[in-house]
Amino acid sequence: MQALIQIQKLRKSYGAVEVLHDIDLDIRSGEVVVVVGPSGSGKSTLIRCINLLEEYQGGVVLVDGLKVEKGPELAKVRAEVGMVFQSFNLFPHLSTLENVALGPLRVRKSNRKDAEAKARELLVKVGMAEHAHKYPAQLSGGQQQRVAIARALAMEPKVILFDEPTSALDPEMVGEVLDVMQNLAKTGVTMVIVTHEMGFARRVADRVIFMEAGRIVEQGEPQQFFNTPQEARTQAFLKAIL
Ligand code: ADP
Ligand code: MG
Numbered sequence: 135m136q137a138l139i140q141i142q143k144l145r146k147s148y149g150a151v152e153v154l155h156d157i158d159l160d161i162r163s164g165e166v167v168v169v170v171g172p173s174g175s176g177k178s179t180l181i182r183c184i185n186l187l188e189e190y191q192g193g194v195v196l197v198d199g200l201k202v203e204k205g206p207e208l209a210k211v212r213a214e215v216g217m218v219f220q221s222f223n224l225f226p227h228l229s230t231l232e233n234v235a236l237g238p239l240r241v242r243k244s245n246r247k248d249a250e251a252k253a254r255e256l257l258v259k260v261g262m263a264e265h266a267h268k269y270p271a272q273l274s275g276g277q278q279q280r281v282a283i284a285r286a287l288a289m290e291p292k293v294i295l296f297d298e299p300t301s302a303l304d305p306e307m308v309g310e311v312l313d314v315m316q317n318l319a320k321t322g323v324t325m326v327i328v329t330h331e332m333g334f335a336r337r338v339a340d341r342v343i344f345m346e347a348g349r350i351v352e353q354g355e356p357q358q359f360f361n362t363p364q365e366a367r368t369q370a371f372l373k374a375i376l
Contacts, residue, residue, distance in 0.1 A: 138198055154176050156349075175345040185212050187217070197211050230268050
């Protein structure tokens with residue numbers, strides 16, 4: 135079966151500086167992939183190329199067989215690729231419920247009743263049902279991020295990309311967000327997660343990818359990756375953070 139995400143010979147530059155060099159990566163449907171690596175290694179840039187938040191200069195990215203490029207198909211691709219950011223990015227003037235219902239209303243053209251019923255279901259799933267009427271400013275960071283996850287899920291995307299979803303949170307709120315993500319992983323949603331939470335990676339990932347300086351240096355199942363990393367650079371990275 136063809137991989138859900140196919141990345142071949144991906145090259146990305148900012149100006150004259152190339153920051154991703156010939157990345158090859160296939161992610162199958164249902165897979166949970168955790169991307170780790172030092173700051174500046176290209177983790178964010180890589181996942182942002184999957185929904186064209188960043189344009190790329192070489193190679194190809196396909197999501198479910200559709201090429202990720204500027205043009206008439208881009209909206210279609212973006213509807214299939216959810217994203218959760220470090221900084222939550224909820225709409226401040228919309229309630230929790232409205233934030234979650236908005237995508238289906240606008241993009242999927244659902245009717246309001248269905249969109250709101252679905253949003254309520256998702257808020258139950260992320261433990262935010264009692265906060266449906268509140269605005270983002272009335273919520274803690276962990277609560278906002280759980281709403282952001284519900285909002286991504288509302289579009290029923292084929293894959294959800296997470297870029298350091300817990301890095302902006304106070305430590306006591308990290309667990310509640312990781313718990314939601316762990317439960318999500320069990321439901322078979324395809325997830326690509328950039329994170330520094332190695333315990334989470336060990337528990338939840340099907341595959342861990344280590345990036346450095348714009349390349350994938352090593353990848354493997356968590357057990358193998360953390361216990362017997364093969365590359366000296368991986369070993370040095372793990373030694374520094376664990
Ligand atoms: P990571 O997410 O692993 O910390 P990034 O993907 O953010 O790494 O960055 C990869 C490289 O690209 C770094 O050298 C960074 O400085 C550079 N970079 C990232 N965003 C931009 C940008 N908007 N303009 C110029 N350079 C950038
Ligand atoms: Mg980053």
